[in-house]
Amino acid sequence: MAAIIKTEFLKVKRYYILWAGVGLMLLSVLLTLFTSTANDGTVWDFAYLTEQVIKNNMTMTFPMCITLIAGYIISREWTDDTIKNILTVPISFKRLLTGKLVLCGALALLFGIVSTLFTILAEMLVKFPGFTFPLVMQAFFQITMECFFLYLAVMPIIVLTSRIPGSFLVGVIVSFVYGYGGIFAAGSMTLSNIYPVTACLGLIGYRSYDKAVTWNLPMCLLSIFLIVGISVILIVAGKDKEPKKSKRNKGKQPARKKGW
DSSP states (O other): OHHHHHHHHHGGGGOTTHHHHHHHHHHHHHHHHHHHTSOSSOOOOHHHHHHHHHHHIIIIIHHHHHHHHHHHHHHHHHHTTOHHHHHTSSOOHHHHHHHHHHHHHHHHHHHHHHHHHHHHHHHHHHOOSOOOHHHHHHHHHHHHHHHHHHHHHHHHHHHHTTTSTTTHHHHHHHHHHHHHTHHHHTTOHHHHHHSHHHHHHHHTTTTTTSTTOOOOHHHHHHHHHHHHHHHHHHHHHSOSSOOOOOOOOOOOOOOOOSOO
């Protein structure tokens, strides 16, 4: 398994779609800056900027982003027609998929760091008050770990769509709706502690200073553990053979002429 994971990390440099992930992280911060221009009486500081980036990552960009990138990385084995060669080594599809999921977990942490850096650059540009080293460290932890926990929250979607080539685009749509649903779940603290996407916020202590925000940490942990457990079951229960490609209608071959 270690060799499979190492190989997946070595192949990262071929995946230009990673720049799409960087672009989506930048888009989330730019969207946050755009909302700061609204004249609604809100007093913006660095802490509030960080909170809004975290919220936009959850509801708008990251679930869709990581599902897109993970699905693309997995589907490359079909588009590059390498899956048949890999499975004859032999390496089971379950082990191959596990290696790719480990890689995507590392990428989720990387995108979290990138999002933090973009947030700091945005702060340097607009110069909101309250830019202190402790808050920078807090932003680094919260944004990075939020991205990792959100990846765990959407992992079942990635696993479900991994066995049908090209179906990861469906997973992207489902993940977007799944993340956007966090807006509605946030209306109730009970639901927020149960719903995996918003439970991620509880694990990073999002707005825990607010007396109205009462996170139940054991419940949030249980929600994420259950979703990871579902992912493991889906991997183990999946058939350990090459997934079938969608059938294509083949045209009839013209009959060969006899003789010379």
